[in-house]
Amino acid sequence: QLYLDRIERLDPQLNSFITVTAEQALAQADAADARLAKGEKTPLLGVPVAQKDIFCTEGVRTSCGSRMLDPFVSPYNATVVERMNAAGAVMLGKTNMDEFAMGSSNETSFYGPVRNPWDTERVPGGSSGGSAAAVGARLVPGATGTDTGGSIRQPAAFCGITGLKPTYGRVSRYGMIAFASSLDQGGPMAATAEDCGRMLNAMAGFDERDSTSVERPEEDFTAGLEQDLKGLHIGLPTEFFGEAGLDERVRGVIDAAIEVLKGRGAEVREVGLPNSHLSVPAYYVVAPAECSSNLARFDGVRYGYRCENPEDLMDLYTRSRGEGFGDEVKRRIMVGTYVLSAGYYDAYYLKAQKVRRIIADDFRRAFEDVDVLLAPTTPELPFALGAKADPVSMYLSDIYTIAANLAGLPAMSLPAGEIDGLPVGLQLIGNYFDEARLLGVAHQYQ
Ligand code: GLN
Numbered sequence: 366q367l368y369l370d371r372i373e374r375l376d377p378q379l380n381s382f383i384t385v386t387a388e389q390a391l392a393q394a395d396a397a398d399a400r401l402a403k404g405e406k407t408p409l410l411g412v413p414v415a416q417k418d419i420f421c422t423e424g425v426r427t428s429c430g431s432r433m434l435d436p437f438v439s440p441y442n443a444t445v446v447e448r449m450n451a452a453g454a455v456m457l458g459k460t461n462m463d464e465f466a467m468g469s470s471n472e473t474s475f476y477g478p479v480r481n482p483w484d485t486e487r488v489p490g491g492s493s494g495g496s497a498a499a500v501g502a503r504l505v506p507g508a509t510g511t512d513t514g515g516s517i518r519q520p521a522a523f524c525g526i527t528g529l530k531p532t533y534g535r536v537s538r539y540g541m542i543a544f545a546s547s548l549d550q551g552g553p554m555a556a557t558a559e560d561c562g563r564m565l566n567a568m569a570g571f572d573e574r575d576s577t578s579v580e581r582p583e584e585d586f587t588a589g590l591e592q593d594l595k596g597l598h599i600g601l602p603t604e605f606f607g608e609a610g611l612d613e614r615v616r617g618v619i620d621a622a623i624e625v626l627k628g629r630g631a632e633v634r635e636v637g638l639p640n641s642h643l644s645v646p647a648y649y650v651v652a653p654a655e656c657s658s659n660l661a662r663f664d665g666v667r668y669g670y671r672c673e674n675p676e677d678l679m680d681l682y683t684r685s686r687g688e689g690f691g692d693e694v695k696r697r698i699m700v701g702t703y704v705l706s707a708g709y710y711d712a713y714y715l716k717a718q719k720v721r722r723i724i725a726d727d728f729r730r731a732f733e734d735v736d737v738l739l740a741p742t743t744p745e746l747p748f749a750l751g752a753k754a755d756p757v758s759m760y761l762s763d764i765y766t767i768a769a770n771l772a773g774l775p776a777m778s779l780p781a782g783e784i785d786g787l788p789v790g791l792q793l794i795g796n797y798f799d800e801a802r803l804l805g806v807a808h809q810y811q
Pocket residue numbers: 466467468469491492511512513514515516517544652760763
């Protein structure tokens with residue numbers, strides 16, 4: 366009730382929720398109380414959470430931030446939702462997001478932009494901006510996000526919270542509306558690394574309904590929290606500290622954070638990721654290609670929005686899609702269709718896949734020398750609403766986050782400090798399945 370009251374009081378200004386499920390939440394809370402009284406101990410028993418509106422929730426609208434799915438109510442729960450429910454979480458509602466998770470500012474949502482709780486004239490980042498703003502404003506202690514190309518880490522950085530993108534395959538994508546299937550990964554967003562670890566314990570695990578889910582022994586992601594930083598090898602990718610685009614003020618906060626970690630015994634050295642400048646171009650071939658295919662299912666027949674009075678089948682398809690999708694989504698579908706078309710496939714899509722492999726190889730080499738990589742999460746401070754009208758400038762917001770998605774590595778953002786009343790995010794990238802260590806390093810810093 367305390368959190369529901371905060372949502373009612375503060376969210377009209379922030380717009381971080383698309384749907385608030387107050388009644389169900391109170392019923393779930395009562396059920397959690399009963400389970401507590403029986404002495405049950407599950408990881409999130411009675412903990413209020415919010416689900417990004419990309420996760421299907423049985424009986425509760427799942428819009429994915431789009432007019433296309435505005436009327437859509439899923440008949441089943443995503444695995445993540447199901448697992449969090451089983452762990453005792455209390456869902457307060459569904460959070461706002463960029464349409465189909467395409468964006469870095471939450472301005473492409475059909476439900477209007479989300480505002481940054483630190484400064485409401487600024488964006489919260491995206492695409493998981495609703496979750497980040499809700500946690501940042503303490504409307505909820507934890508929320509889910511998805512990260513295809515930075516969408517957990519960049520909004521976490523902009524809202525002064527902690528967010529983790531797990532290794533690709535750790536968290537089931539079943540019931541998580543697909544954007545770019547080979548990159549999409551769900552993960553936790555919360556105030557601290559410790560809370561993220563607890564959430565991930567509930568979220569992660571093998572799921573036979575997701576063919577890319579990885580089967581590994583169950584793990585406690587809070588197990589590394591008390592690790593000693595003495596002797597930890599931290600690599601600073603030279604390319605992520607170059608002068609191009611990195612705000613001096615952000616750099617100053619990151620440099621100070623590095624000194625703190627050194628003071629706690631970490632050994633820091635420079636490493637090279639020589640192909641990282643190719644990340645954004647490769648991503649903007651691969652992600653649109655996959656999205657053009659994934660979004661083909663929204664045809665006005667099977668799901669959600671349908672245009673009025675179609676003249677024939679073709680008119681039904683074209684007008685439903687034309688009216689249901691926003692500009693950024695249409696841009697991606699067109700780019701994706703182009704790079705996959707006969708005659709261009711080799712030049713763009715196949716080439717991008719090769720670039721993707723050499724980016725992953727760069728990381729493999731770096732992790733032969735160091736345990737974790739450290740970099741800024743974003744090149745700049747949270748920007749003003751409307752400041753990035755040009756799509757390419759928006760795409761460059763994820764210049765430091767996208768490489769980890771292309772390689773499938775776990776990566777997180779944690780609050781490094783603040784400047785001029787705005788938060789700065791520190792990014793840690795780990796080797797495959799090394800989430801517990803990442804969370805531990807973050808916890809020691811926090
Ligand atoms: N900003 C990137 C994009 O628009 C990343 C989105 C994401 O991670 N979901 O594609």
